[in-house]
Amino acid sequence: MIKIDPNKSPLSLYIHFPWCEKKCPYCDFNIEVNKKDGDEELLLKAIIKDLDQSSHYINDRKFASVYFGGGTPSLVSVKIIEQLISKLTNEELLQDKCEISFELNPKEVSEDYLNDLVDAGINRVSIGIQSFDQKTLTSLERNHKSEDSFNAIKLASNMKSVNTTIDLIYGIMDQNLDSLTKDLKIFCDYDIDHLSLYQLTIEPNTIFYKKELRLPSEHLVESMEFEAKNILNKNQLFQYEVSSWARNGSQSKHNMNYWMYGDYLGLGPGAHSKVTTKDNIKRMVKLKKVASYILDPSKTVDTIITPEGYDLDLAMNLLRVKSGLSFDEIKNNNIFIQDSFVEKIEKGIKANLLERDGLKATDMGYKFLNDTVNIFN
Numbered sequence: 402m403i404k405i406d407p408n409k410s411p412l413s414l415y416i417h418f419p420w421c422e423k424k425c426p427y428c429d430f431n432i433e434v435n436k437k438d439g440d441e442e443l444l445l446k447a448i449i450k451d452l453d454q455s456s457h458y459i460n461d462r463k464f465a466s467v468y469f470g471g472g473t474p475s476l477v478s479v480k481i482i483e484q485l486i487s488k489l490t491n492e493e494l495l496q497d498k499c500e501i502s503f504e505l506n507p508k509e510v511s512e513d514y515l516n517d518l519v520d521a522g523i524n525r526v527s528i529g530i531q532s533f534d535q536k537t538l539t540s541l542e543r544n545h546k547s548e549d550s551f552n553a554i555k556l557a558s559n560m561k562s563v564n565t566t567i568d569l570i571y572g573i574m575d576q577n578l579d580s581l582t583k584d585l586k587i588f589c590d591y592d593i594d595h596l597s598l599y600q601l602t603i604e605p606n607t608i609f610y611k612k613e614l615r616l617p618s619e620h621l622v623e624s625m626e627f628e629a630k631n632i633l634n635k636n637q638l639f640q641y642e643v644s645s646w647a648r649n650g651s652q653s654k655h656n657m658n659y660w661m662y663g664d665y666l667g668l669g670p671g672a673h674s675k676v677t678t679k680d681n682i683k684r685m686v687k688l689k690k691v692a693s694y695i696l697d698p699s700k701t702v703d704t705i706i707t708p709e710g711y712d713l714d715l716a717m718n719l720l721r722v723k724s725g726l727s728f729d730e731i732k733n734n735n736i737f738i739q740d741s742f743v744e745k746i747e748k749g750i751k752a753n754l755l756e757r758d759g760l761k762a763t764d765m766g767y768k769f770l771n772d773t774v775n776i777f778n
């Protein structure tokens with residue numbers, strides 16, 4: 402039996418805006434490319450209805466963070482965002498100092514747009530820059546140019562009233578060490594405290610999956626990771642999760658809540674939730690198609706976390722936290738640990754994949770994180 406208290410787990414809110422200008426050939430996110438006039442308003446209504454019908458998952462809690470993700474939220478009018486944030490504020494659903502993040506594609510970044518977002522209540526922007534190198538952007542078939550990447554980072558770093566993070570990708574066809582090094586150095590030239598650095602993954606169901614791609618060798622990818630660490634550490638940015646780097650105090654509250662096994666409510670087409678109820682912990686996914694979601698926003702496909710599956714579910718998240726967690730931190734975050742979890746930690750220690758105190762992967766355990774996580778299976 403998993404012992405849990407539905408009101409004690411911190412709660413975040415994720416809102417999905419599915420529309421994109423075009424589908425990137427590597428992207429496996431839930432997106433659509435055919436946004437028509439009036440669609441935004443219909444989706445807004447459905448999201449509000451969905452929120453109203455989710456109060457039994459929220460209970461007495463307030464959201465510690467809100468994340469507008471996609472898709473491309475920056476294709477949606479700021480008025481829609483304003484209405485959603487007003488609704489959350491009016492219903493007193495936001496904690497003090499709630500982190501409110503918003504994803505943008507570089508093409509939509511302008512000074513006016515950023516100011517409008519701040520006026521609407523956004524205090525953290527996440528820009529999908531991917532690279533400053535035109536050759537790399539062309540390999541990714543992105544719809545923005547190198548000059549858009551430069552323009553976006555410059556404008557965002559000048560905005561002192563918001564926190565900024567950017568996404569960069571490495572391990573791309575024809576990308577060499579020099580190109581990634583330049584990308585990272587350009588990033589470090591700006592006053593930005595957070596970076597998401599993703600290795601390109603080739604997901605089934607994407608156009609890249611069906612192509613013969615000339616990806617960099619494993620050796621080159623390792624050199625890229627080594628150089629990235631050197632450059633970022635020299636600039637006081639430290640890895641705190643598999644793909645996340647930050648200066649002290651600038652870690653993403655929203656993402657940390659996922660990895661610390663907090664609850665999150667997902668609204669919008671295909672959005673994922675993890676909620677603690679008085680009976681169980683469950684993961685839920687909304688209907689994926691925009692039209693279906695609008696017709697029935699509260700419909701979900703649910704998976705209950707069983708005691709047998711709980712250790713793995715927990716390890717998949719907690720082990721991503723680079724600094725690890727002491728048992729006190731685990732307790733203070735109201736994370737329930739079964740006896741079987743402690744036994745599996747012992748196995749991990751013997752295999753040199755886990756450190757002796759609390760839950761922390763060794764250097765080797767972090768490098769081979771899948772193997773380490775699988776100990777908890």
Ligand SMILES: C[S@@+](CC[C@H](N)C(=O)[O-])C[C@H]1O[C@@H](n2cnc3c(N)ncnc32)[C@H](O)[C@@H]1O
Pocket residue numbers: 427428429430470471472473504505506528529530531568569570599600601602603604
């Ligand atoms: C789903 S996108 C949403 C933000 C925005 N639409 C964009 O593309 O910039 C979030 C981030 O996921 C990353 N991403 C998406 N697919 C990926 C893949 N197959 N491999 C690595 N990173 C990926 C990109 O860096 C992207 O910025």
Ligand code: SF4
Pocket residue numbers: 420421422423424425428429430432471472473506529
């Ligand atoms: S813009 Fe972002 S969300 Fe849209 S298809 Fe490209 S990677 Fe995916």
